[in-house]
Structures are given as structure tokens and as C-alpha cells.
Amino acid sequence: MKLPKGCTLVVASHNKGKVREIFDLLAPYGITVKGAGELGLPEPEETGTTFAENAILKARAAALATKTYALADDSGLAVAALDGSPGIYSARWAGETRDFTLAMAKVARLLTELNKTDRSAKFVCSLALSDPDGKVEVFEGEVHGHLEFPPRGSNGFGYDPIFVANGMHETFGEIDPALKHSISHRANAFKKFAAAVLA
């Protein structure tokens, strides 16, 4: 599908860090964007079993509620030695208060307890675009790297302070946000979205 010129796009996320990144990624395209938070949209329960299913249900809920196009992002950290955990549970590992210091410590603790030495991990992002009638399209991206402890840096959000992308030495918490926007899982999904929808 193509986004009609001059349309408004609702970014169906309640995560401020994510919304900031999606706004940055959309900035060059001259689309009017609104956040689900500022529109007071409810946060749907993420009952899907994959990133794509959860992205679709969030995009559709916002599109049907606002009768506009909506873009949702479901993403997370998949740690190889933990069989892909926390995966779709990445936000939930941070508890009700979304404490990522706690979530990152849980990852470190599990790796130690299970005697795992492999620190490989990836971030995964599924972007779902819904039209005002609930018709959806999904775009996926990944970035591969490894984890380092203790956490470093205060840029970004979530698990960024423990993730180092392949070929880098600094964590996503330490690098310039513009650099993260050029290589991240979200950037890679976004490139596909932009090519298909914004061209």
C-alpha cells in the first residue's frame, strides 16, 4: 500500500523512546505524525505470539480508533544463549514500572546462573502499517551484536546500554542517536517500510 500524500500517520506506541526514534526516522518524509499517547489511545494487550502479530494488533487498534493510517512497532532483544529470550517479553521483563536496570540485571543473572559464555544477541523490530480499514502490511528488521555488562551510556532506551552492534565497541546507550538510526533493527525495518509505502 502507499501512504496518501498529506495524510496523518498515528504512531501507535506508548514508549517515549520508540516514538522519538520513529518521529526522527519519519522526519525527512514530510508526513504529519501523531503519537498514540497524545491522542489518548488505549494500550492494547499484546496477546500475539510473534513480534509481527503484536505489531499488527497495535496498528489495527489505533487505525480503527482514529480512522487514519497507523504505524506500530513491536520489538525486543533476543539473546542466543537464552533461546531468544526475552524476545516478545522484552518490555514485560522490566515489570509494571518498566525498570530496565532490573531487566538488564535479569539477563546478566540468567547468563551467569546458566553458565553461558556466548553473549550473542540481536534486536528485532516488526513494523505494522494499518490503513483506516484495518488492512495491514508488515516490515521486519534486525541488528546483530553482543551484550556487555555492566550497562553503559544513557542514550536510547530499554536494553540499549548492554547492546554492542557487530563492528562496534560502544553500546547503543553510548553511540550518537543518529548512528543508531542508521543501523538499528528499527532503521532496517524502516528502510523497507519507506521503500514500499513512502516512495
Ligand SMILES: O=P(O)(O)OP(=O)(O)OP(=O)(O)OC[C@H]1O[C@@H](n2cnc3c(O)ncnc32)[C@H](O)[C@@H]1O
Ligand atoms: O508496545 P508499545 O506501546 O510500542 O511500547 P513497549 O515499550 O511496550 O514496546 P514493545 O511491546 O514492542 O516492547 C519492546 C521492548 O523491547 C525493548 N526495545 C525495543 N527496541 C529497543 C531499542 O531500540 N533499544 C533498546 N531496547 C529496545 C524496549 O525495552 C521495549 O520496551
Ligand SMILES: [Mg+2]
Ligand atoms: Mg508493548
